[in-house]
Amino acid sequence: MKKITSLLLLALTVTACNNSTKNPEKNDAEMKTDSIENPFFTVSSLPYQAPDFSKIKDGDYRPALQKGIEAKKQAIEAIATNPDAPTFENTVVALEKSGELLNRTRQVFGAMTSANTNDTLQAIQEDMAPKFAALNDAIYLNEALYQRFKTLSDKKETLDLDAESKKLLENYMEDFNIAGANLSSEDKETLKNINTQLASLTTKFTKTLLAANNAGASVFNDKAPLAGLSNSDLEGYKNPDGDGWKIPLQNTTQQPVLQSLQNRDTREKIFTASYYRADGSEHDTKNIITEIAELRAQKANLLGFDSYSGWKLQKTMAKTPEKVFELFNKLVPAATAKAQREADEIQKMIHSKGNDFTLEPWDWNHYAEMVRKAKYDLDENQIKPYFELKTVLEKGVFYAAEKLYGITYKERHDIPTYHDDVLVYELFEENGDALGLFYADFFSRPSKRGGAWMSNFVTQSKLYDTKPVIYNVCNFPKPAKGEPALLSYDNVETMFHEFGHALHGFFADQQYPSLSGTAVARDFVEFPSQVNENWALYPEVLKNYALHYKTGEPIPQALIDKIKKSGTFNQGYSLTETLAAAALDMMWHTVSEDEALNDANAFEKKALNKMKLDVVHAVPPRYRSTYFSHIFSGGYAAGYYSYIWTEMLHHDAYRWFENHGGLTRENGQRFRDMVLSRGNTLELEQMYRDWRGSDPKIEPMLKARGLD
Structure with missing residues (x-):
């Protein structure tokens, strides 16, 4: 299972909104400004419209965001009050093209508040969060705007739209209805107030947790x-x-x-x-998360749903909370049983070392490594010298992409970055055509939130003739100056995983930015990234990048065999901790509006007990509620299960690759054409079924986890 991405990313991360684009029209109000000094007020002149970090200052964000919000509001009002009858162009495309300045600024601002923040940016973030929420409401709770879209939707079969345009209209209508466009005027005002409060609280959570992480x-x-x-x-x-x-x-x-x-x-x-980083310390988040959960329950009830998860899952593959719990029920007994067997083995190892204490969570990894050495003769320190960061990236991650998709790369040293650690590469198609820019920011630092993620500075769109500018962010330990950056195998998998997200963005081939690339449901977006993990241990790829950082010698086959044989080791622990986190997420978001949430710790304990995920004492949740940024600030509320859901998809998908010859250009092109390039232009179940030839099965996942 992967170390997960967090999202703002996939709320920042792999969520697509109309991204940084180039509008040739000069009458857009947001492009009119009295100043030419703010770099966001004009499209960047760098290749691919990449942000020019040599010019961007902290003081540029607030005026650009404020001007962008105002311009977006003016555009919305102009569309909503247009005296002409609604057409696809003057309503749907007009909304899709609005907000260029805001999107251009917000993409960079979101990246910096996640990967390289400071007090100034955090203050702007707190100030702007409710304004962003209000702007969203100004779109989706705007009665006049909604009626124009509804008019078009009611006669969409007569509009002579191509498939993607029809999907864009349908997507907007779904968003209007989910957001509450059908509510009464009074209820809309109540909803706006809730949304504003939630925006402020989630931002407060982010800031508090970053302080807690650093203080911890x-x-x-x-x-x-x-x-x-x-x-x-x-x-x-x-x-x-x-x-x-x-x-x-x-x-x-x-x-x-x-x-x-x-x-x-x-x-x-x-x-x-x-x-206890955010539980009992001066950076305590318990009151914040209970208030968030209560407000989300109120919001769901106002929108006609019994729970927030029921409301949130409408556009996902799972569709309902019941489907998610059904998946959990299939996995929890096997996962916890395997975790208990692993705990018993580790306890024996503790006793064999002359100790009489009972296994605790802080002992698990230390003694599990001893068990692994004993069972598989595999030592993590044997592996690391073969996994030098840049070699893994260029000769592993990029190499696999070349074999599957034909893409090549060139490192760029002339593109300004926001931190000295950031690497920049230009990617090319097999025929030499430009594909886009890739930024890689691998090392942890106090200004960066935890986790690993992908997002865009610029999103692919034929509407604006833009190619993707994409970044991956990780949190690998930074080596001492002059020392090589040697990775654990888990970190190697993380690199492949995040670049899988990047490929999903690079291969986007959409007209409209809001349907482009990774703008898909939470329980599908992790699928391409998890599929890409499989190539990390693929023999041809592994032998190309797993080279000793001193001698250049390839990793010995005996060591490869040990890595593969240990593949199901500790999987009971890994799956149980992930299921526990996913269950906490769902339990927080299936509470009813009138359920009291006075004690976050008591709620967490009760939730884990109810799901039978507290039966192995030494296996805590991957994230406790108090520092679960995915669900309380990162866009994964009622969506963390998606890592498990998409794991089912990716193991099923990899079986297809194995049955059809593995790492070949033909297989890669088929996957690109039928999945990676399709964005959100098809129903996701249909997209998967068309490519795979059948619905996904859970058995390959159980086998990979050693649970079959």
């Missing part, structure tokens, strides 16, 4: 408690704020460093800092 770092002035870390690790953890060593928190409950640490007290200290 563990500082050590003595090297003894850090026994087990390599000299390279210790160099990487040198405290930038003073003497000693500082170990920052990852976004997940478990912390990768616990695997190596020999001192049990140190492990417990770091785990506890992670577990």
Whole structure:
């Protein structure tokens, strides 16, 4: 299972709105300005309209966002009050083309508040969040605008629209109806107030959690408690704020460093800092999340649904909360049973080392690694020298894409970036045609939120003749200066995963930006990225990139065999922790409007017990509610299950690849033509069925997890 992407991304991440584009018309109000100094007021002159970070200053965002909102409002009003009868061009396309300045600015602003934020940007983010919510309401709760769309929708079969244009109209109508366009005027005002409050609260959650993550770092002035870390690790953890060593928190409950640490007290200290980072500290989020959940329940009830999840799942593959719980019920018993067997093995290992304590969560990774060494003779430190970051990217991730899709790359050193760590590549089609720009931002830092994600600076659109400018962000430990960046295999998979999202964006082939690329449902968007993970261990790819960083020697076959044999190791733990997080998400979002949520911790405990996901004491949720940014600020509310849903899809899909010859250009082109290039232009079930030839089956996933 992948270390997950968070979203603002997929709310920022892989959600598509009308992105940065080039409008040749000069009468757009948003392009008129009294100043030429703000770089957002004009389209960037850089290749692909990439943002010019050599010119962008923190002070540019607020005026550009404010001017963009005002211009968008004017465009909406002009469409809604147009005296001419509604047509596809003067209503649907007009709305699709509105907001260029806002979209151009917001794409960059969203990237910076996630990957390189500061106090100034956070203050702007807090100020703008309710204004963005109000703008959304100004579109979807606008009665006159809605009636124009409804008029067109009612006669869409007579409009002579091509398939994508028809889908665009249908998509807007769904969004209008889901957003509450049918509500009374009084209820619309109530809904607007709820949406404004939610926008402020989710932004407050983001800011509070970032502070909690940074404050939760563990500082050590003595090297003894850090026994087990390599000299390279210790160099990487040198405290930038003073003497000693500082170990920052990852976004997940478990912390990768616990695997190596020999001192049990140190492990417990770091785990506890992670577990309670936003619970009881000065950066406590419990009241924020209960208020968010209560407001979401109120919103759902106002919109005619029993729960927020029932409302939120309307445009997904699952469709209903019942379908999600049905999936959970198929997986929970097998996952927890395997996790218990793994716990028993680890407990035996603890006793074999002369210890009599009971296995706790902070012990799991440390002793599980011992079990793995004993069972498979595999040591993570044996693997890392073969996984140097840039080699993995260029000779692994890019190489697999070349074999499947024919794309090639060239590193660009002339494109300004927002941080010195960011790499930029230009990608090309097999025939040499330009495909787009790719930014890679791999290392963790205090200004970056946790997790890994993909999004666009510029989205593909034939309407504006724009090609994609896409970025991947990760949180790999940064090596000491002069040292190589050596990755764990999990981090290698993360690189393949996030580039799978990027490919979905690069291969987009849509007229309209709001249907382009990754603008698909949550429980489909992770499918292309998870499929791409499979090529990390594909023999031809692995031998091309798994090269010893000192000698250049390829990884030995014996070590490859060990990696593959250990593939189902610890999968009970991995799936159980993910199911626990997904269950928490669904339970928070199936509460009724009148259900009291006074105690977030009590609610969490009750939810896990009800789902029978607390039966293995040493397996905590991948994210506790208090730091579950995916669902309380990242767009995954009632959607975290999608990682499991799409895992089912990707294992089923990889079986198709295996049955048809694996890593071939023919297979890659078929997948590109029928899935990756289609954006949101087809019903997703149909898209998958047309490509696969059948509906997805769960058995390949169970086999891959060792649960069959």
